[in-house]
Amino acid sequence: MYIGAVESHSFITHLECSRCGARFEHTRVQSVCTKCGGTLFARYDLEAVKTRVGRESLKGRPPTMWRYREVLPVLHDENIVSLGEGYTPLYPLRRLGERLGVSLLVKDDGLMPTGSFKARGQTTAISKAKELSVRRVALASAGNAGGAMATYAAKAGLEAYVFMPRDAPSAAKLECHVMGAHVYLVDGLINHAAGIVQRLRERYGWFDLSTLKEPYRVEGKKTMGYEIAEQGGWRLPDVIVYPTGGGTGLVGMWKAFGELEELGWIGSERPRMVAVQSEGCAPVVEAFRKGAEAVEEFPDAHTVAGGIRVPKPYAGEQILRVLRESGGTAVSVSDTEILGCVREFAGEGLFVCPEGAATLAGLKRLLDDGWVEKSEEVLLYNTGTGLKYLDVLGEPMLPTVSRDADTLPTH
Numbered sequence: 001m002y003i004g005a006v007e008s009h010s011f012i013t014h015l016e017c018s019r020c021g022a023r024f025e026h027t028r029v030q031s032v033c034t035k036c037g038g039t040l041f042a043r044y045d046l047e048a049v050k051t052r053v054g055r056e057s058l059k060g061r062p063p064t065m066w067r068y069r070e071v072l073p074v075l076h077d078e079n080i081v082s083l084g085e086g087y088t089p090l091y092p093l094r095r096l097g098e099r100l101g102v103s104l105l106v107k108d109d110g111l112m113p114t115g116s117f118k119a120r121g122q123t124t125a126i127s128k129a130k131e132l133s134v135r136r137v138a139l140a141s142a143g144n145a146g147g148a149m150a151t152y153a154a155k156a157g158l159e160a161y162v163f164m165p166r167d168a169p170s171a172a173k174l175e176c177h178v179m180g181a182h183v184y185l186v187d188g189l190i191n192h193a194a195g196i197v198q199r200l201r202e203r204y205g206w207f208d209l210s211t212l213k214e215p216y217r218v219e220g221k222k223t224m225g226y227e228i229a230e231q232g233g234w235r236l237p238d239v240i241v242y243p244t245g246g247g248t249g250l251v252g253m254w255k256a257f258g259e260l261e262e263l264g265w266i267g268s269e270r271p272r273m274v275a276v277q278s279e280g281c282a283p284v285v286e287a288f289r290k291g292a293e294a295v296e297e298f299p300d301a302h303t304v305a306g307g308i309r310v311p312k313p314y315a316g317e318q319i320l321r322v323l324r325e326s327g328g329t330a331v332s333v334s335d336t337e338i339l340g341c342v343r344e345f346a347g348e349g350l351f352v353c354p355e356g357a358a359t360l361a362g363l364k365r366l367l368d369d370g371w372v373e374k375s376e377e378v379l380l381y382n383t384g385t386g387l388k389y390l391d392v393l394g395e396p397m398l399p400t401v402s403r404d405a406d407t408l409p410t411h
């Protein structure tokens with residue numbers, strides 16, 4: 001495919017509204033559907049990709065998520081802002097699996113640049129923003145997306161504004177500051193932060209990169225699905241357990257599986273997709289249980305796993321659709337279970353983030369219910385490293401002893 005005189009490796013053709021099907025140009029800055037407010041999805045000429053690239057030809061490519069270049073939206077290589085992200089390890093957790101009686105896999109995005117899977121969305125969104133000559137980007141974040149946006153914006157030379165809850169993990173706040181972003185701490189939750197971005201973006205000339213309000217973060221996140229397929233030898237696990245906040249990862253993986261089937265790289269088999277949330281913030285779980293089509297705001301949201309503290313995800317409808325289409329489910333777990341599972345992952349040499357630990361807690365619930373069967377292959381998606389949560393985890397995990405103590409509390 002040629003754009004002017006420059007060879008392009010992207011086969012993007014247009015953007016399409018996920019709700020009403022309206023089409024939009026990918027060569028201009030776009031946010032959500034101007035007709036109905038639905039999320040816009042990038043569409044590609046997959047027939048052309050199919051004739052040019054076989055899955056075997058991926059083998060010699062660099063081990064980053066940009067190996068799926070043809071199905072990513074950036075037209076010109078020089079616009080790609082990359083820190084070598086993606087193609088993170090996927091491997092069996094043998095001991096833990098044996099204990100639970102399932103064939104257990106982990107996909108570990110704790111090893112991503114900026115310490116979380118959010119780098120996938122931001123390398124794509126910032127690259128595309130750069131390609132479309134955007135100068136100033138802003139977003140509301142629980143922490144990790146802000147850190148990733150600030151980092152990629154710094155490398156791209158864009159000005160970045162981040163709004164995050166005041167009690168977000170210190171590492172994320174400092175990361176944004178060190179990366180030169182304008183960081184504002186909001187006395188509220190991520191939806192309040194998103195409200196600020198929405199109200200002020202025109203006045204300050206920001207392009208809003210908040211979850212699923214621009215079309216390209218989800219494109220980066222879908223590489224999780226491509227990698228799971230490729231690293232699994234083009235065979236997908238029976239169940240994928242994913243810590244769900246805004247839902248980009250879940251929606252992105254599902255999009256990937258659809259594209260992979262169109263490319264003929266996988267068949268029609270699909271994993272059952274599981275959304276794990278915390279009992280203190282479980283809007284998707286409640287909506288799924290009720291059989292609702294939309295997600296209602298969860299009151300007084302709180303959890304130690306800040307990335308999944310999203311009281312009303314913008315893409316609620318799409319998350320529910322993925323869960324239903326895949327034959328999946330939604331499950332909530334307590335913060336105590338999450339903290340316990342951070343320690344259980346340690347037995348595999350992993351210091352996972354609380355959101356990642358929630359997947360193990362969720363799986364245990366599903367095994368107890370018999371929803372997951374012992375013979376099945378289950379993939380737990382670890383979305384980040386525990387090292388970004390030292391202040392959040394340290395407080396509840398480490399017992400304090402009085403200076404005059406003559407007995408010790410149990411560990």
Ligand SMILES: Cc1ncc(COP(=O)(O)O)c(C=O)c1O
Pocket residue numbers: 116118142143144145211243244245246247248249250306307308353355356383384
């Ligand atoms: C570590 C971590 N896990 C999971 C999530 C939830 O991601 P998603 O928006 O894909 O549901 C977040 C979002 O901030 C996060 O930071």
Ligand SMILES: [Zn+2]
Pocket residue numbers: 017018019020021022033034035036037038
């Ligand atoms: Zn629409």
